[in-house]
Amino acid sequence: MRAGGALVRAPQDDALYLADEDHAVLRRIPLPVDVSAPPTAIALPGRPAQVLALHDRVLVTIRDPGLLLVMRPDPTAGLVEAARVPLPADAWGLAITPDERTAIVTSAWAGKVSAVDLATATRSWSIDVPREPRGVVVRVDGEDGAAAYITHLTSSALTRIEVRSPPQATPIALPPSPYRAPLDAPRAASLGYAAALSPDGSRLFVARHALGAIGETSWFGAATVDVLRMGNDEPLAPRRREGAPTRIARDFALDVTGDLELEAPRSDLAPFVQPRALVYRESTRTLLVASEGTDTLVELDALSVEPTLRPLRTYPLGSSPAVGEPAPGSLDALSRRVGVATLCGAPSGVALSGDESLAWVYCRSTDTLAIVRLDEHKAAGPYEQGPVPFIRLAEPPLHEKAAIGRKLFYNATDWTTSGGLGCAGCHPDGRDDGHVWHEVSGESFANFFGSADNRPMEGLAGGVARQTPMLAGRVSAEGPYGWNAQSETLAARVREGFGLHRWGLGDGSNIEVALRAGYLATFLREGLVPPPREDRPLTPEEKHGFALFTSEAAQCSRCHVPETEYTDRMGYPMPGLAVRPGFYREKKGQVYKTPSLRFIAGTAPYYHDGSAGTLEELVENNQDRMGRTSHMSRKDRAALVAFLRTL
Numbered sequence: 001m002r003a004g005g006a007l008v009r010a011p012q013d014d015a016l017y018l019a020d021e022d023h024a025v026l027r028r029i030p031l032p033v034d035v036s037a038p039p040t041a042i043a044l045p046g047r048p049a050q051v052l053a054l055h056d057r058v059l060v061t062i063r064d065p066g067l068l069l070v071m072r073p074d075p076t077a078g079l080v081e082a083a084r085v086p087l088p089a090d091a092w093g094l095a096i097t098p099d100e101r102t103a104i105v106t107s108a109w110a111g112k113v114s115a116v117d118l119a120t121a122t123r124s125w126s127i128d129v130p131r132e133p134r135g136v137v138v139r140v141d142g143e144d145g146a147a148a149y150i151t152h153l154t155s156s157a158l159t160r161i162e163v164r165s166p167p168q169a170t171p172i173a174l175p176p177s178p179y180r181a182p183l184d185a186p187r188a189a190s191l192g193y194a195a196a197l198s199p200d201g202s203r204l205f206v207a208r209h210a211l212g213a214i215g216e217t218s219w220f221g222a223a224t225v226d227v228l229r230m231g232n233d234e235p236l237a238p239r240r241r242e243g244a245p246t247r248i249a250r251d252f253a254l255d256v257t258g259d260l261e262l263e264a265p266r267s268d269l270a271p272f273v274q275p276r277a278l279v280y281r282e283s284t285r286t287l288l289v290a291s292e293g294t295d296t297l298v299e300l301d302a303l304s305v306e307p308t309l310r311p312l313r314t315y316p317l318g319s320s321p322a323v324g325e326p327a328p329g330s331l332d333a334l335s336r337r338v339g340v341a342t343l344c345g346a347p348s349g350v351a352l353s354g355d356e357s358l359a360w361v362y363c364r365s366t367d368t369l370a371i372v373r374l375d376e377h378k379a380a381g382p383y384e385q386g387p388v389p390f391i392r393l394a395e396p397p398l399h400e401k402a403a404i405g406r407k408l409f410y411n412a413t414d415w416t417t418s419g420g421l422g423c424a425g426c427h428p429d430g431r432d433d434g435h436v437w438h439e440v441s442g443e444s445f446a447n448f449f450g451s452a453d454n455r456p457m458e459g460l461a462g463g464v465a466r467q468t469p470m471l472a473g474r475v476s477a478e479g480p481y482g483w484n485a486q487s488e489t490l491a492a493r494v495r496e497g498f499g500l501h502r503w504g505l506g507d508g509s510n511i512e513v514a515l516r517a518g519y520l521a522t523f524l525r526e527g528l529v530p531p532p533r534e535d536r537p538l539t540p541e542e543k544h545g546f547a548l549f550t551s552e553a554a555q556c557s558r559c560h561v562p563e564t565e566y567t568d569r570m571g572y573p574m575p576g577l578a579v580r581p582g583f584y585r586e587k588k589g590q591v592y593k594t595p596s597l598r599f600i601a602g603t604a605p606y607y608h609d610g611s612a613g614t615l616e617e618l619v620e621n622n623q624d625r626m627g628r629t630s631h632m633s634r635k636d637r638a639a640l641v642a643f644l645r646t647l
Helices: 331-337 400-410 490-500 510-526 540-549 615-620 634-644
Strands: 007-009 015-020 025-030 040-043 048-053 058-062 067-074 078-086 091-096 102-107 112-117 122-128 133-140 146-152 158-162 168-172 189-197 203-211 221-229 275-281 286-291 296-301 311-316 347-352 358-363 368-373 390-392 436-441 446-449 464-467
Touching (some): 007 048, 015 048, 015 058, 025 048, 040 078, 067 091, 091 146, 102 133, 102 146, 112 133, 146 189, 146 203, 203 275, 286 347, 296 347, 331 400, 446 490, 490 510, 540 634, 615 634
Parallel strands (some): 007 347, 133 189, 189 275, 275 347
Antiparallel strands (some): 007 015, 015 025, 048 058, 058 067, 058 091, 091 102, 102 112, 112 122, 158 168, 189 203, 275 286, 286 296, 347 358, 368 390, 436 464
């Protein structure tokens, strides 16, 4: 295995290694898993994201400060640090070249990819890439060496990097879920955490969310695994043919090519929600996807043109009736009351046994490890899963109320909270998906939709444009919240969100809704970790930008108050701002809340409707709507942008 993950198996087959981000430790779990042999917890200098086990070393990425740790086995401590390599902030994804000489690391918040020489434990190079690079795999690339393929959390395109010096980065188009996409234009994608190569290196599989994909009750789109053919870097699945319907019923059959072998079968919209991890099971030529939102492990046909349309098996993990009733007032009892997992919540890491008969699944929101016996997919005898054994790895890192909110944040099965997509589906890591949603209003409801094609009926107007706001590090104030400053408190905004994120109206009593909103608001404040921020003196240009920002001539700091997360949380009209094209509209007489500028460099696009793609574009076209910038020279505007990037 040459790619990292939250959970991996050692090549010696004697242990699992778990990057436990919420407890800032690396766990070594002896194999075979035994509850009487507790894992070893190895303290780390920061929160780990991924781990990769080699025969003589274990590599770990650290988010803040950005590091690659090189660790070696130790009979007493389990592992000891051999080297640490400083990297751009938010080091996350990890893979190595086939010769095991070079590690490729993605830095999510910094928007960079780096190469590390493992022999000298030094960084060879870093290169800028689009927002939120996450998953990475490396394949042999002919005589030229190796190429790394990078997934992104906020876009559908991949990035290909030639692993040489100087490196070269190229965007690679991979349309999400083409059979479910309308014919007019390709759709966006989000949640690109994971990718996997076929054993022969001929196909690259990418698990993510296809925003705006069409289907029954697909207000947000659909989860997908898209396939890229290696060699020519072309998508395996063709786009839907002309004449195919633009709306798909829950049971559907699309003849996409005229070839019966490649017909899309009758299938539910998507067998999983919020994919977090993806592994290839070579013995059965299948894919295993950790479905964060539904607390399941899903198996797909890896030979399908679009694997999501050919689900083979779903392994439920969240709870088991065999466990019995939890103690009244316990965390498990409260979890059952709000309908979230007690055994395995938010699966986010998968590792296979050597013979691929078992899958170990790391369950983040319950701090447990599930042991899943897999279907052999043989004709002799039916498969019966039975109860899923699990071990508890740690106590929750948060107090009870925040711990329940943590489970709710990832959960997509509780219909009171949302219509099939968890909070983490739009706010991964508490950040944002980079998407602009359609907020459509009917006579008795207002709902978000991924695109105009997701509307439940043709007669509804297009909808107002609403960009997903970042949450982490921006929700300490009492209120108000919402783009129009319409919610007095954070809990009130969460409650409003319960009704927006679905088709039609929500359900649940006022007591149950308020209970969930309170749990979630607590977690948003206490459990979300803000992105890393470099603590350094300002450059001369940035100092000049700060002087402009706080000047009476510019008046930026009148509304973007530094002492209160760079916002006064007040609503103001935005005269002269054109309605964004693309089947959008905007209500008259609206005011828009001053958004926080904390971490603004990593949250493009900008404005409530996402109409400014970059900070430079926002300042250049401001026309004195926000503060006074028309008098500034080009040099002054560049300095102002440079300062904004430091916030």
